[in-house]
Amino acid sequence: MRLRRPHRFPAEQARARVRARRLEWLTLLCTSTVIAAMGLVLGNSQAMRTAWIEDLLSLVPPAAVLIAMRIEQRAPNQRFPFGYYRTVSIAFLTASLALTAFGALLLFEGGKTLLTRDHPTIGTMQLFGATVWQGWLMIAALVYSVIPPMILGRLKQPLAVELHNKALHADARMNRADWMTGAAAILGVLGIGYGLWWADAAAAIVIAASVLRDGLVNLNRAVKDLADEAPRRIETGDFDPLPERMRALLEELPWVKEAAVMLREEGHLLTGQVYVVPRADGDITRWVEEAAARLQALDWRLYDLAVMPVRRLD
Amino acid sequence: MRVVFQLAVALALSLSAGCEFPRDPEQSLDEIRRGVLRVGVVDNPPWAVHGAAEPGGVEPALLRELAAQLGARIQWVQGPEQELLRALEKGVLHVVVGGFADDNPWTARLGKTRSYYTTRFIVAARRQAPPLTELARVPVAAAVGSAAAGHLRERGARPAPPDWQYRALPSWRLPDSGLQPTGLTLYEDRQVMLVTKGENGWLVTLERFLDAQRPRIEALLREQARASP
Known part of the structure; x- marks a missing residue:
């Protein structure tokens, strides 16, 4: 396990x-x-x-x-x-x-x-x-x-x-x-x-x-x-712009057609699912792992993200 | 911080202006100074003793002195405890005396002074009686139906006739009793006077006065007891 x-x-x-x-x-x-x-x-x-x-x-x-x-x-x-x-x-x-x-x-x-x-x-x-x-x-x-x-x-x-x-x-x-x-x-x-x-x-x-x-x-x-509300900034109480930044980062990758990010807070950490729609078939496993590493570098609070390739977002 | 500073200034000003502090919400102290101190007296010798015209006892004597200091006349109301304390609760009386201890059940509804004397109930013995270390199964004399009798029973002592070699009594009676202390204490009463709730200016005046009387209380008690045994 x-x-x-x-x-x-x-x-x-x-x-x-x-x-x-x-x-x-x-x-x-x-x-x-x-x-x-x-x-x-x-x-x-x-x-x-x-x-x-x-x-x-x-x-x-x-x-x-x-x-x-x-x-x-x-x-x-x-x-x-x-x-x-x-x-x-x-x-x-x-x-x-x-x-x-x-x-x-x-x-x-x-x-x-x-x-x-x-x-x-x-x-x-x-x-x-x-x-x-x-x-x-x-x-x-x-x-x-x-x-x-x-x-x-x-x-x-x-x-x-x-x-x-x-x-x-x-x-x-x-x-x-x-x-x-x-x-x-x-x-x-x-x-x-x-x-x-x-x-x-x-x-x-x-x-x-x-x-x-x-x-x-x-x-x-x-x-x-x-109850897993979307993450908020602690200082202001506003929703954290991080999911949007993550989506933008992913959609700049050449192999990604679309992406969606769902985050929740676990104590001080942010975790959740990331869905990506690849443009074409290829070495998806390697791409996904690289993408996960790049997302992780955005913020120290991101933890254990699940990046999942899917055919369509809806 | 500024708020605190402003408060301090306002306070300093009002104090330097010669105001009384603390003050009474219902102006008890002003009433007393202007004329009449209304005292309720519950019969409980030697602390307070009902009399034909005026009460006697230690506490009425003390209040006479305080009234003289404040330039007040005293109006005595001698009556049963419940009636007087209800009147006190409503602010009709300024103070009620009668040997009250600070753990009396009325203090939830009334104000009380800080204790100004502690009555220690002890077990005393005749000179030739064997020394006592505990009370279980030992006959000890105490007034029938008194709190001391209750405490004795709780500690396992047996009732005894009044002239018995061991006797329970308040420690201030010891010098006049011809008995010796055994070192055993039954209980303590922390003596207070009762006042209306929240009349803090009057309460502070009364407490300051009582603090000054502390050294005299025991002598007053003995004097009173000798006068009317």
């Missing part, structure tokens, strides 16, 4: 992968310190609780990315003849499902808090012998919580594009949007301080809505990926 040859990353992407993994580990580490710091001063603010749960949830994407990056490199075998490249897509789906569910739950809780006119109670804490309003400590923790994801998100974004790793990309985007969560929660706590009890619930709703939105957007993409 013939198995797929394992895909190897080009040197540049291999380096990007090492950096991406390092950044994801760093994200796990920083997020853990943020969660601990926020947990220490977590008071009765619904907004802060929501932001805290969001931070807990933001452990899921990096963990999923790290696990998926480890598994996707396994060589194809008898049980999984097509390899493990879809692992990233599955990780992406899992992470976005978690986000969606929690977003909906938090939105419901925020709405309930607002409707029941629940006034958040925040008293004082003892800090080095001084009595401090806990709200100040909560705000300090929230300010700290904003900084690491902002920096890490910016660093991860270009790597995600380079590697075409959608899970990493979603993670980077969520990190970059995290400062808004923090700012909203700070507004909520300040609102409590100003005696505006509803500000907190309102901020919680805004945060929950952003979590839900992240979840739905990513869920949508993950499902489309797994």
